[in-house]
Each structure stands twice: as C-alpha cells, then as structure tokens.
Amino acid sequence: MAGEEAVGPPRNRSRMKALSKVRRYGLAMISCGIALAAAWPIDAPASCFLLAVTLSSLFGGLGPGLLSVGLSAIGFGYFFLGRTVPPAVEPAVFLRFAVFLIASSLITGVMEIKRRVEQSRNRAEEALRQAQSDLAHVSRVTTMGELTASLAHEVNQPIAAAVTDANTCLRWLNRDHPDVEEARAAALRIVKDATRAAEIISRTRLLFKKGTPQWELVDINEIIREMVALMRSEVTRHSISVRTELAEDVPQLTGDRVQLQQVLMNLMINAIDAMKDGDGTRELAVKSQRAENEQLMVSISDTGVGLPPQQADQIFNAFFTTKPHGTGMGLRISRSIIESHGGRLWAADNSPRGASFHLTLPVEAEAHE
Amino acid sequence: MATQAKAKLVAIVDDDELMRGALQGLLKAVGLPSRAFASAEEFLKSGQQHQTACLIADIRMPGMSGLELQAQLNAEHCRIPTIFITAHGDTKMRLQALRAGAVEFMAKPFDDEVLLENVRAALDS
Numbered sequence: 001m002a003g004e005e006a007v008g009p010p011r012n013r014s015r016m017k018a019l020s021k022v023r024r025y026g027l028a029m030i031s032c033g034i035a036l037a038a039a040w041p042i043d044a045p046a047s048c049f050l051l052a053v054t055l056s057s058l059f060g061g062l063g064p065g066l067l068s069v070g071l072s073a074i075g076f077g078y079f080f081l082g083r084t085v086p087p088a089v090e091p092a093v094f095l096r097f098a099v100f101l102i103a104s105s106l107i108t109g110v111m112e113i114k115r116r117v118e119q120s121r122n123r124a125e126e127a128l129r130q131a132q133s134d135l136a137h138v139s140r141v142t143t144m145g146e147l148t149a150s151l152a153h154e155v156n157q158p159i160a161a162a163v164t165d166a167n168t169c170l171r172w173l174n175r176d177h178p179d180v181e182e183a184r185a186a187a188l189r190i191v192k193d194a195t196r197a198a199e200i201i202s203r204t205r206l207l208f209k210k211g212t213p214q215w216e217l218v219d220i221n222e223i224i225r226e227m228v229a230l231m232r233s234e235v236t237r238h239s240i241s242v243r244t245e246l247a248e249d250v251p252q253l254t255g256d257r258v259q260l261q262q263v264l265m266n267l268m269i270n271a272i273d274a275m276k277d278g279d280g281t282r283e284l285a286v287k288s289q290r291a292e293n294e295q296l297m298v299s300i301s302d303t304g305v306g307l308p309p310q311q312a313d314q315i316f317n318a319f320f321t322t323k324p325h326g327t328g329m330g331l332r333i334s335r336s337i338i339e340s341h342g343g344r345l346w347a348a349d350n351s352p353r354g355a356s357f358h359l360t361l362p363v364e365a366e367a368h369e
Numbered sequence: 370m371a372t373q374a375k376a377k378l379v380a381i382v383d384d385d386e387l388m389r390g391a392l393q394g395l396l397k398a399v400g401l402p403s404r405a406f407a408s409a410e411e412f413l414k415s416g417q418q419h420q421t422a423c424l425i426a427d428i429r430m431p432g433m434s435g436l437e438l439q440a441q442l443n444a445e446h447c448r449i450p451t452i453f454i455t456a457h458g459d460t461k462m463r464l465q466a467l468r469a470g471a472v473e474f475m476a477k478p479f480d481d482e483v484l485l486e487n488v489r490a491a492l493d494s
Contacts, residue, residue: 156456157385160478164391167481171398186394193387 024060028068031055032075049076053104057111065108073101155197162193218257220296220361221246224286227264231272240275240282247289250296251363259337263345266330267300267357273323274304274355295343295360303354307347315347377492378420379403382412382438383427383454392425395481401488409433409441418442421449423472423491425484428455428462436462439469450491454479 031052049072057065169186172179228242235242268284275282283303291297307315314320316331331345338345343361350356379401381392389405396403406412409426410433424442428435435453442449450472455462463474473487 156477158387160454160456161385161387161391163478164388164395164481168391168394168398171395182394182398186398189387189390189394193391196387 024056024064025067028052028056028060028064029071032068032071049100050104050107054107054111057108061115062108062112065111066105069101069104069108072104076100155200158193158196158200162190162197165189165193215254215256217252218255218260219252220250220260220298221248221288223257223260223264224288224298227261227268228286231265231268234269234272235284238272238276238282240272240284243283243285245285245287247287250288250290253296253341253361253363255341255361256337260341263334263337263359264298264300266334270330270357271300271302271304271355274302274306278304280353291360294363296363297358297360299356299358301350301354301356303350306349306353307355312347316345377402377422378417379423379425379488379492380412380417380421380449381405381425382407382409382430382435383425384408384430385427388427388454395485396488399485401492409435409438412438413441418445418447418449423488424449424451425488426451426453428453428466436466436469439466439471443469450494452484452487452491454484 032049034052053065053068053072056068060068165186169183169190172183172186224244224246228244231242264286268286271284275284281303285299285301287299287301289297289299308322311320316335320331335345338359338361341361343359345357345359348356348358379396381389381396381403383389383392383405384407386407389407393403393405404415404417406415408430412418426435426438433441435455439451442451448470451466451470452473452475453466453471454475454477456477466474472491473483475484475487
C-alpha cells in the first residue's frame with residue numbers, strides 16, 4: 001500500500017488577516033440578520049439565534065462571536081419578549097432569555113478556546129519548521145565537512161606528483177650540461193599537476209570510492225522520509241508541494257546511510273532548483289517501489305524546467321552544470337555512490353513537464369570499496 | 370636497452386596518471402629504466418614481473434590493491450623488492466606490508482632522495 005503525504009504552500013498571512021477581519025465581523029451581523037428574518041414568523045427564535053452565534057464564533061472568533069451574542073440578545077429581547085421594559089413581566093420568559101444568553105456566551109467561549117489551541121499548535125509547527133531548516137543547514141555544512149577529508153586526499157595526489165616533478169626538473173638543470181628539453185618536460189608535468197590540484201579545490205571534487213563507507217542494513221523508505229522531513233522548510237519556502245509514495249514491501253538493503261542520504265539530498269535540491277523560478281504547479285514526487293531482479297527503485301520527479309535539451313546525456317559528466325554557482329559534481333557524485341552500491345542512476349523527462357531521476361539498488365548489495 | 374632493462378627494470382604500479390609520469394620522469398633523470406602500469410592486473414598480465422628488479426606501487430587502487438599484488442607475487446614465488454607509496458597509510462597497513470617483504474613504506478608527498486636510495490638499494494640486492 002502507498003502512504004501519501006502532502007505539504008501545502010504557505011499562505012500569504014498578513015494580507016489574508018486584514019481581509020478576513022472585515023469579512024468575519026460582517027458575517028456575524030449578516031448571520032444575525034438572517035436568523036432574525038428566518039425566526040420572525042416561527043416561534044423558535046432562540047435556536048435560530050444560537051445558530052447565528054455558532055456560525056459567527058466558528059468563522060469569526062471571539063470578537064465577532066460576542067458581537068453576534070449581543071445582537072442576538074437585543075433581537076431576541078426586542079422582537080420576541082415584547083417592548084416592555086423591564087421585561088420581567090413573566091418569569092418564564094425572563095428565564096428563557098437568561099438561558100439563551102448563557103448558551104450563546106458558552107458557544108462563543110468554547111469556540112475561542114478551540115481557536116487558541118489551534119493557534120498555539122500553528123506556532124509550534126512554525127518553530128518545528130524553523131528547527132528543520134536549521135537542521136538542513138547544519139547537515140549541509142556537515143556534508144561539506146565530510147567532503148574535506150576526501151578533498152585533502154585528492155589534492156595530496158597531484159601535489160605529491162608536482163613535488164617529484166619539480167625535483168626531477170632541478171635534477172636535469174643541475175647537471176654539468178643541463179638538459180633543457182627534459183627539464184621543460186618536467187616543468188610541463190608540474191603545470192598539469194598544479195592545474196589538477198587547483199581544479200579539485202575549486203570544484204570540491206570528491207571520489208567516494210576512496211572514502212571509508214559505513215556499510216549497514218538500511219531502510220530506503222526511512223531515508224526518504226528523513227530527507228523529505230529535512231527538506232520540508234526548503235520546499236515550503238519555494239511553495240513546492242511534496243508527494244511521497246512509499247511501497248511498504250521494499251526490503252532493506254546493505255549500504256552507506258550517509259551516502260544514500262546525500263544522493264537523495266542532491267536529487268531533491270536539484271528538483272527544487274529546477275522549480276523555484278518557474279510558474280505553474282510545483283510538485284516534487286518521491287516514490288519507492290520493488291523492482292525486478294531483487295532490486296528496488298526510487299524515483300524523484302519534479303515539474304521544473306526539465307533536462308537541458310541536447311545535453312541530457314552530459315548531465316552526469318564531471319563539472320557539467322546549468323546552475324550559476326553549481327559545482328557540476330552533484331550528479332556525478334550521486335551516480336558514483338549509487339554505482340558503488342551496485343545500482344544504477346539515470347534521468348528521464350517527466351510528463352507533462354520537468355525531469356525524473358530514477359535509481360535502482362540491489363536489496364542484497366555486497367559491501368565493497 | 371632491452372638487455373639492460375632485463376637486469377635493472379623498475380616497475381611502477383599506480384592508478385594515478387600524474388604520479389606514474391612523475392615517478393618515470395624521476396627515474397629517467399637518474400638514468401634508471403622503468404615501466405609504468407595503471408593497475409596491478411595490468412602488471413601481472415604483462416609478464417614483466419619476472420624481469421622486474423624493483424617495484425614501486427600504490428596501496429589503494431581500483432581493483433587489486435598494492436598489498437594484494439604483493440601477496441600474489443609472493444604466492445608466485447616472485448619476490449620483488451617493493452616500495453609502497455601511499456597517501457593514507459596507517460601503522461597497521463605499514464606493518465602488514467613490511468612483514469610481507471616490502472622494502473619501504475612511504476607517505477605522499479615523499480622525499481625523492483629517500484625514494485631513490487631505496488630503489489638503488491633494491492637494485493643492488
């Protein structure tokens with residue numbers, strides 16, 4: 001069975017508040033007017049006024065509720081108890097009026113309490129969203145921290161080559177008869193080494209196969225839920241709705257949790273980036289399902305700008321990016337992670353628009369470097 | 370050249386192209402013939418292990434690692450003096466390599482003088 005979950009876009013609250021205030025008080029007066037008109041020929045005025053009070057409190061809150069209590073009381077007293085002042089001619093009628101007042105005030109009170117509870121719950125949800133956004137930030141910084149170790153190793157390689165080449169260059173020059181051609185060849189190698197080191201630093205290149213993965217049994221649905229929760233504030237910020245369809249019968253797999261999280265985060269960030277500047281529906285769909293040959297499949301689809309035309313096969317290349325500040329390593333790293341888990345990662349067009357990324361993972365993946 | 374190489378050939382096994390180029394260049398500068406291989410498998414397939422007087426190998430490589438290559442050569446009774454050069458060598462790995470007969474275990478970036486001393490010592494042995 002598939003479990004569905006939707007995160008709606010946030011409403012423009014301040015504008016709505018001002019508009020609805022007028023509307024709510026208007027509603028209280030209109031509902032009392034209608035109650036009066038409806039109750040006029042009938043001899044059950046109290047119930048009609050109670051309905052008016054209920055409606056006003058429900059949709060208006062405390063102020064409009066109390067206003068409608070007051071209006072109802074005046075209407076009730078004036079039109080149904082007669083114009084006698086004081087109206088205590090008949091004790092039964094007076095009692096009826098008192099019961100009406102108490103009942104209508106109670107309704108308003110209860111509605112107000114309900115509204116306050118909801119309000120505090122909204123505030124708690126807001127705080128939760130903030131915490132999630134902070135967490136997403138921290139997690140991204142942590143990912144960068146983890147990159148540093150691999151980065152240092154990758155940079156060390158060409159630097160070691162450069163040191164050796166520089167020493168070699170000096171050896172050719174320090175001879176009694178310096179061999180300029182050989183020295184030049186060594187110098188050219190130094191240029192290559194240094195260029196590579198600089199490239200790695202500027203592109204924050206990472207080769208996961210040389211990291212130290214932590215292989216364990218992981219539940220892909222759990223990872224998806226974690227990442228959807230982490231990205232929640234990010235998607236709400238861009239008015240994107242998230243739909244998850246997670247098949248319950250997906251088996252666990254052996255893999256590196258942090259790496260798989262990073263793949264999902266990369267793909268989701270790409271999807272958000274593809275949608276945040278476009279118009280129309282913004283929907284991020286994450287699905288998991290069982291696939292053939294003891295595999296599971298995860299699909300991440302967006303309704304964004306779609307794959308770059310004529311370059312769809314290049315998006316997985318290192319340093320290929322369509323973003324102004326992209327590193328061009330996200331998809332490359334994602335693919336190498338999935339491949340190191342014995343799976344595949346590919347992209348396709350989404351219908352009617354946007355892009356879809358699909359990945360398969362063997363459910364009995366062997367741990368390997 | 371061929372007969373000379375047979376006696377004193379230095380083999381380099383490293384998956385990094387820049388590292389292979391640097392090591393070959395260094396050995397050329399001191400007049401030592403060398404052959405470079407991108408993987409342990411390539412080296413084993415070449416049949417050159419029987420003419421190799423000294424082996425300079427990386428530890429971490431895709432496919433067969435440097436330590437696995439050493440074990441394979443030992444199993445073939447092909448004991449080549451081996452110098453390991455690695456970026457992340459821990460003490461345990463170092464001990465394992467030295468116990469299996471490695472001449473030296475060097476961290477990147479390495480001192481070229483020390484490397485050449487080790488190579489010469491291996492060739493003279």
